[in-house]
Amino acid sequence: MPKHHVLILGSGAAGVAAARALASREDIRVTLAVRTGETPYTRMLIKGVAFGPTPPEMIKLPLPDVEVLSDTAVEVDTSAKEVQLASGTRLSYDALIVATGSRPRMLPADVGGEDAVTDAGRVGSLHSLEDALRVRRLLTGLGRPARVAIYGGGVIAAETASSLHSDGHIVTLISRSEVPGVTAFGAPVAERLAADHSARVLARLGRTVRHIEVTDTGVAITLDNDSPVVADFLVLALGTTPAAPAPWTGGIDVDDRLRTDAPHVYAAGGVAVHHDDALGTWRIDHWEDAAAQGTHAAQVALHELGLESDPDVYLPRSPYMAMVYGQMISGVGYSGDAEAHLEDGEEFVVRHETEGTVVGVTGIDSVGTVYQWGQRLHGVRA
Structure with missing residues (x-):
């Protein structure tokens, strides 16, 4: 007979990982609240839907054997230990894991013309399955190579530019940074990547979008230096904000x-903002790290319900990879504001250090070496 009720909000990597970590226990009841009308899917696979032959049903995310409600969480009352859902239902909990993820960052308010272009379906992000299907329809409906502008410089922007370029489309990459990806990968990797962008696509680095407008054939973009960019559509890859x-x-x-300031309330994945003496304030929004956070939050919840031992602190160690222009960019841990040091040797491997401690590693075509660092992070001094 279950003694405790653990309620999980969100069905992405963090939420499903938390549910999976708890599903086999007979001493707790687990409820997973999914956004109304949404079928859970593996977000890191949506590029295959947008640019490849992957059918949407192939990226469906298997759910563990727990109670699932298709009802969006609207508000949490931490004093009453209740969650109000969109249907009006209120659920009580003994422990709550908030894993509601993130939403794409849109254009700044001072960019003119966004509403008209959005209404025309000519601008959007590549964050959800719905986004991927829209991009696929646009690409296949043209009957010719598409002119695609991408605004951003991180992982999503790089992967999108690479995929479109390899498929023969005409790509313009607009990045606010002259070295796009420097925060995500560190300067050594980002500098190589910037050179690759400039060699393969129309790179507008160190520029911002000032105005966009609908044309008969697509969208006209004006940059901050008054230079024009003409495209069939604009992909926004400006990062995410917690949701x-x-x-x-x-x-x-x-x-x-992963504890919040409310008793027995935890947050994991893209919605969680971490504070650490060594790393400072940080947030990581990629699939593997979100899943690791979800599992850890579940373990902490069990500990604070008196059911398991303390799992200790959470530190980012999870791997990620991205294929960009035929090169595999990989990483583990956290780079952020850490100091980047290119290692000596034949492989392109970069250590990211904070106060002499290695907190992350990135590399190009060096997946094995990079991934070996995973469990050594945060305890190895350079």
């Missing part, structure tokens, strides 16, 4: 065990 239910207005602050 938390009320009463939170953005990200949810967590400590080193």
